[in-house]
Amino acid sequence: MADPARRLGPNAVAVLVLIALGAGLLLWQRPWQGSDDVVVGIPADAASQLATQFRALTDADSESAFVTAAGTSGAAKAFARRAWRARTALGAEAVELRYVSGGEVADHPDGSASATVDVSWRAGGEIGLSDTSVHTSSVTFRVAPQADGRFSLVSAAPDDGALPIWLAGDVTVERSPGSVVIQVDGGDAELPVESMATTARSAVGRVVPGTKGDVTVVSPHTQSQMARLVGQPLDEVRQIAAVTTRLDGRGGSSADTVIVLNPAVFSTMDRRAAQVVLTHEATHLLTHAVGTRAESWVVEGFADFVALHDDTASLSISAGQILAEVKAGRAPKHLPTTTDFGAESHGLGAVYESAWMIFRMLAQTYGDERVVGFYEAVLSGTALDKALSTSFGLTVDQLTTRWQDYLAKSASTVS
Structure with missing residues (x-):
């Protein structure tokens, strides 16, 4: 028989029942976990739903419509508002987001997935760009399933190529x-x-x-x-x-x-x-040098020629690396090649300086007008040897020899 002194009274039992009910309710509601943190399963019709949402984003003609199409989570709303403001600042037009694939399998601990989307748009002319060219990118969107069967679009990253600037921040x-x-x-x-x-x-x-x-x-x-x-x-x-x-x-x-x-x-x-x-x-x-087939030393050397045209710094600053190489007995044996200008190339600074010194030498001898004419001829497709002959009466070998002599003389004048 139980000890009567250890029996719980009715009030104590009621308190325990209330505590148990409260704990159960707390576990069910999880107030410490925001609504955005609840993991929801990806719906069976994910591809269809995502295609519909990205069409809605394309059709959106106001910030509120764009935000609504992006989803209900706080992250989705913030992402969409930021993207819409960026679009507006850039004067973006003809924006289109076309769902391609993905989003059907969670690939992140929070239950979200990645979806590939083709994005195209035109920039407004007020930002200094063509307002007729269509810019296209393949973009990976981070998509989080919602309880209502839709998705929240919370971020974007480049999939293949560059990220559209209005999705960058x-x-x-x-x-x-x-x-x-x-x-x-x-x-x-x-x-x-x-x-x-x-x-x-x-x-x-x-x-x-x-x-x-x-x-x-x-x-x-x-x-x-x-x-x-x-x-x-x-x-x-x-x-x-x-x-x-x-x-x-x-x-x-x-x-x-x-x-x-x-x-x-x-x-x-x-x-x-x-x-x-x-x-x-x-x-x-x-x-308009981007994408040209002109020799790299012409493109890069001329750009430095313009950038340093009115510069008052001494050669020890403007060409210190290449002149140090020359003084150390490592003078270049040929004009700079495309490989020499590779981003991972050793001594890249000296390569750029050496190309600039070609144009500095030519300008001192023949003047700016003929140097500019030579550059424009090569950029427009004239063969290097022909452009050199027409502008300066030089062959490639003659230019190389004069440049090497010029480097040696310049190196002897700097400490």
């Missing part, structure tokens, strides 16, 4: 005479990119009269964003301060060319060095 556009700067998540906060872009535009115009169009600069906040925007692996852009490329990396015309900065490198430079880089890239952009 918060976008703002700064316009100045002759230049446009597109900032992603605030861009580079260390240097005055807007005024530097205007300076670059003016510098190119002074050396190459008749150049038309604006310099459009994309200034990401992180190196990772830069890699995504140019469609390159992170390791391949770590040493690059800036690159001139067609927006989204595909198709388009020379009018769709932009300069994309790498803040991890560009923002660490002093003002002079950063300006040289930006003017160098602006030369590529404004002379």
Whole structure:
């Protein structure tokens, strides 16, 4: 027989029952877990549902419609609002998102999946780009299933090629005479990119009269964003301060060319060095050098010729690396090749300097006008030997010998 002193009274039993019910309710509601964190299974008709949602995103004609189509989670709403604002800032038109595949199998611990989508759009002319060219990208969207059978679209990453800039983050556009700067998540906060872009535009115009169009600069906040925007692996852009490329990396015309900065490198430079880089890239952009088959030393050497045209730094600064090589008995035996300009090439700085010294030598002997004429001839498809003969009366071998002598003489004048 149980000890009466150890029996629970009615009130105590009632309290225990209430505690048990409360604990059960707590476990069921999980108030510590936000609604976005609840793992929901992927519906059987995932492909059909995603195709419908991306069509709705394409058809959306307002921010509210776009946000609604992106899903109900907080992450989806924030992502959609940011993307819509970026589209608006860029004047994006004819935006289309076409579901291709994926989203049917969870590939992340939170139950989300990845879906491949073809994205196309046209940029507004007010950002200095063609308003007729269609930009296309293959994009991987992170999609999280919802309890109502739809999905929340929470992020985007490049699948094949570059990420559309309006999917990269918060976008703002700064316009100045002759230049446009597109900032992603605030861009580079260390240097005055807007005024530097205007300076670059003016510098190119002074050396190459008749150049038309604006310099459009994309200034990401992180190196990772830069890699995504140019469609390159992170390791391949770590040493690059800036690159001139067609927006989204595909198709388009020379009018769709932009300069994309790498803040991890560009923002660490002093003002002079950063300006040289930006003017160098602006030369590529404004002379339509992107995609040309011209010899690399012509394209890169001329860009540095423009960038350093009015520079007052000594040769020990502007050409210190190549002149040190010459003084050490390692003078180049031939004109720089395309391989020499490879991003992973050893002594890349010396290669660029050596190409610049070719144009510096030619300008000192023949003047800017003939140098510009030579560059434009090669860029338009004239064979190198013919352009050299027409502009300067030189053969490739004669140019090489004169350049080697010029390097040796220059090296002897610097300490």
